[in-house]
Amino acid sequence: MFSTITDSFKNAIGKIRFHDDEKALKKATTELRKSLLKSDVHHKVVKDLIQTVELETKKHGIGKDSFLAALQNELVRILTAEGNQGFVFASKPPTVVLMTGLQGSGKTTTTGKLAYMLKEQKKKKVLIAAGDLQRLAAVEQLRQICADIEVDLVADEDAKPEEIVTRAIQKATDELYDVVLIDTAGRLAIDEELMDELARVKNVAKPDEIFYVADAMTGMDAVRTATTFKEKIGITGVVLSKFDGDSKGGVALGIAHQVGVPLRFIGSGEKMPDLEVFIPERITNRLMGAGDIEGLAERTASVIDEKTAKRMTSKIKKGQFNFNDFLEQMEQMKKMGSMKSIMGMIPGMGNMAKQIGEMDLENSSEMKAIKSMVSSMTPKERENPDLLNNTRKRRIAAGAGLDQMQVNRVLKQFKNAAKMAKKMSTKGGMKEMQKMMGQMGGQGGGFPGMR
Numbered sequence: 444m445f446s447t448i449t450d451s452f453k454n455a456i457g458k459i460r461f462h463d464d465e466k467a468l469k470k471a472t473t474e475l476r477k478s479l480l481k482s483d484v485h486h487k488v489v490k491d492l493i494q495t496v497e498l499e500t501k502k503h504g505i506g507k508d509s510f511l512a513a514l515q516n517e518l519v520r521i522l523t524a525e526g527n528q529g530f531v532f533a534s535k536p537p538t539v540v541l542m543t544g545l546q547g548s549g550k551t552t553t554t555g556k557l558a559y560m561l562k563e564q565k566k567k568k569v570l571i572a573a574g575d576l577q578r579l580a581a582v583e584q585l586r587q588i589c590a591d592i593e594v595d596l597v598a599d600e601d602a603k604p605e606e607i608v609t610r611a612i613q614k615a616t617d618e619l620y621d622v623v624l625i626d627t628a629g630r631l632a633i634d635e636e637l638m639d640e641l642a643r644v645k646n647v648a649k650p651d652e653i654f655y656v657a658d659a660m661t662g663m664d665a666v667r668t669a670t671t672f673k674e675k676i677g678i679t680g681v682v683l684s685k686f687d688g689d690s691k692g693g694v695a696l697g698i699a700h701q702v703g704v705p706l707r708f709i710g711s712g713e714k715m716p717d718l719e720v721f722i723p724e725r726i727t728n729r730l731m732g733a734g735d736i737e738g739l740a741e742r743t744a745s746v747i748d749e750k751t752a753k754r755m756t757s758k759i760k761k762g763q764f765n766f767n768d769f770l771e772q773m774e775q776m777k778k779m780g781s782m783k784s785i786m787g788m789i790p791g792m793g794n795m796a797k798q799i800g801e802m803d804l805e806n807s808s809e810m811k812a813i814k815s816m817v818s819s820m821t822p823k824e825r826e827n828p829d830l831l832n833n834t835r836k837r838r839i840a841a842g843a844g845l846d847q848m849q850v851n852r853v854l855k856q857f858k859n860a861a862k863m864a865k866k867m868s869t870k871g872g873m874k875e876m877q878k879m880m881g882q883m884g885g886q887g888g889g890f891p892g893m894r
């Protein structure tokens with residue numbers, strides 16, 4: 444995410460020295476302009492940004508520091524619009540949020556993602572209302588999502604959207620829910636009927652927030668439709684979905700400024716954890732290559748509890764890491780969201796995120812093989828990988844539908860990985876690891892699936 448823009452900033456910054464002249468500044472801003480336009484940032488936004496950065500840099504004496512400071516300030520300014528940032532709770536619960544957008548923009552998915560985030564990270568009690576009754580499949584889709592993330596749903600195929608909303612808010616008040624998220628129907632294009640339905644729902648819901656979910660891949664259309672929704676029903680936030688599919692990413696830089704409503708969240712994948720809070724200062728740090736440490740800490744804190752982490756580390760150190768621990772670790776990784784979106788938050792790892800691309804740990808064939816192998820093991824075998832002799836291996840292979848060679852290969856990889864982890868957990872182990880990796884010449888050798 445944002446790797447193209449981050450790269451272009453790096454290039455521009457590289458053009459200017461500690462103390463420098465107007466010619467160098469011109470070179471840097473020219474580079475910046477070119478790459479921002481190439482990333483699909485709106486030309487007016489680009490023009491504004493370049494002008495201010497030039498002016499501010501000159502004012503403080505041309506040089507790398509003043510250029511960086513000017514760029515940073517200007518980015519924060521452009522990314523900020525008047526209104527709330529992140530998720531803001533109403534002073535009196537429940538906080539009611541109306542989710543709006545065109546058909547297929549990602550409303551239902553984003554509703555689930557938001558619920559998941561509020562439940563996991565903020566420990567809130569969330570209720571979802573199924574206000575999309577245009578298609579039967581829509582209610583079914585929401586039922587599935589709610590079952591997966593274990594969030595309560597109010598749905599009724601035979602009721603009107605306004606009735607569902609009334610019921611949901613009543614239930615939330617009676618049963619002390621913190622948040623009600625209302626999913627609504629979309630259309631292929633903006634039409635009167637849709638706006639009327641939304642207006643009716645809005646009237647009964649009296650929402651604290653109205654989010655407009657826009658498909659990032661539609662580029663400038665996202666800005667246009669968001670503006671129309673702002674004018675017709677009033678929105679308090681924009682969510683850009685499918686940002687993972689938009690390699691350029693420029694629309695995120697311009698949309699708040701252009702629509703005049705803050706960009707609140709970004710959807711970065713199809714899975715429930717793939718939602719990121721958009722806080723202008725944090726994103727600016729990330730764009731300038733400094734990573735988003737706060738965002739990363741929030742994500743990990745919600746998933747990994749300290750006790751488990753300590754227990755794992757001690758097991759690894761003693762060389763007792765077994766298959767149960769392995770499965771547990773995989774579950775935690777899954778909860779943290781796709782590898783790619785996590786990597787992008789670590790300073791200096793943006794490039795690696797690009798390389799990892801669409802790697803799907805959970806669904807890789809190796810991961811599936813391990814999972815089916817482990818499920819064919821007895822509890823004792825899971826606890827102690829050393830028990831696995833040939834007879835046991837044959838039985839496990841048959842049970843998991845694998846041949847014995849595959850089982851041997853996976854076992855070997857598992858043992859190697861456990862050995863490496865043990866090494867890494869000792870003092871000076873990290874250095875030794877790096878030396879080893881250098882010698883291997885990047886041939887891998889970690890956990891299966893992590894190629």
Ligand SMILES: Nc1nc2c(ncn2[C@@H]2O[C@H](COP(=O)(O)OP(=O)(O)O)[C@@H](O)[C@H]2O)c(=O)[nH]1
Nearest residue numbers: 546547548549550551552684685710711712713
């Ligand atoms: N890759 C990706 N796909 C997404 C994202 N958000 C939604 N989708 C997909 O987009 C499609 C439409 O989403 P849905 O939530 O049903 O849209 P709705 O009609 O607005 O409710 C589904 O296939 C989702 O899985 C995202 O952030 N990234």
Ligand SMILES: [Mg+2]
Nearest residue numbers: 550551575581
């Ligand atoms: Mg939907």
